[in-house]
Amino acid sequence: MDTRSYKVKAGQQVKLADWPTxxxxxxxxxxxxxxxxxxxxxxxxxxxxxxxxxxxGIVVALQAMDAAGKDEAITYLFSNLTAQGLKTTTLGKPSETEQKHDYLWRLHDAMPERGQIGILNRSHYEEVLAPRVHHQLEESPLPDQLIDQEVWERRYRQINEFERYMAENGFPFVKFFFNMSKEEQKNRLLERMKDPEKNWEFSFSDVEEREHWEDYQEIFSDMLAKTSTEDAPWYILPADEEDYSRLIIAQVMVELLEEIHPQLPEISGEKKDKLDQYIRKLEAE
Known part of the structure; x- marks a missing residue:
């Protein structure tokens, strides 16, 4: 598998219709x-x-339309990893407290520690998606003079700079967009709605947001083109195929970790002598 074929190159123009689902x-x-x-x-x-x-540490951002498979990818892939080395955060609609701060304020608490993989199930990219589709900035506490034609370009720049800052401090970003077809989303939503054991997964807003499908596709395309960088690339997954998408995520993560090439700490000096002493002590019991 050549994961580069799913990677959005820095500066590359994106039209989601040209990327396979x-x-x-x-x-x-x-x-x-x-x-x-x-x-x-x-x-x-x-x-x-x-x-x-x-x-x-590594920051993994997962972004998609509803029912594209983000939750399932987290469960299937990352549940296999050491729990202490994971941090999972879902960034939904901002709370009243979060709205009193800048839009990236709540992201800091979601960042992993050194030695951890931080998973963002939905992410700070929510702030350049739904508010843009539904014209929600006018209803936010943001000063009127900051709500102009350049607001989204500013946010792209700010997000890129934040991700670069994190990468330069030892926390590279890797971002996955689940590119699902409209037909596949319909099938998955209907499955949730009709199956009593899956009803809890369904939200009425899923169908309501679907009515804005074309708007989202256009904005996703813009977002992917403007925020895929060398420090924090986007990978576009053919999300109609869940297992294959999971394989791409896993392979990209392996390649990133191979590049980071972390090593197990070695015990030496006095600690090594003490370790040998305790080994002999336990063996003599």
Missing amino acids: SEDHGWTEEQLEKRLSETIDKLKKWHIRLHAEEEK
């Missing part, structure tokens, strides 16, 4: 499951090293 990868279901299992095993090993070394 599914593709013929040539693997059988059994082959795909085997490859996914093997890649998750690699991810687990590298994550242990990241957590043990405690020098760098």
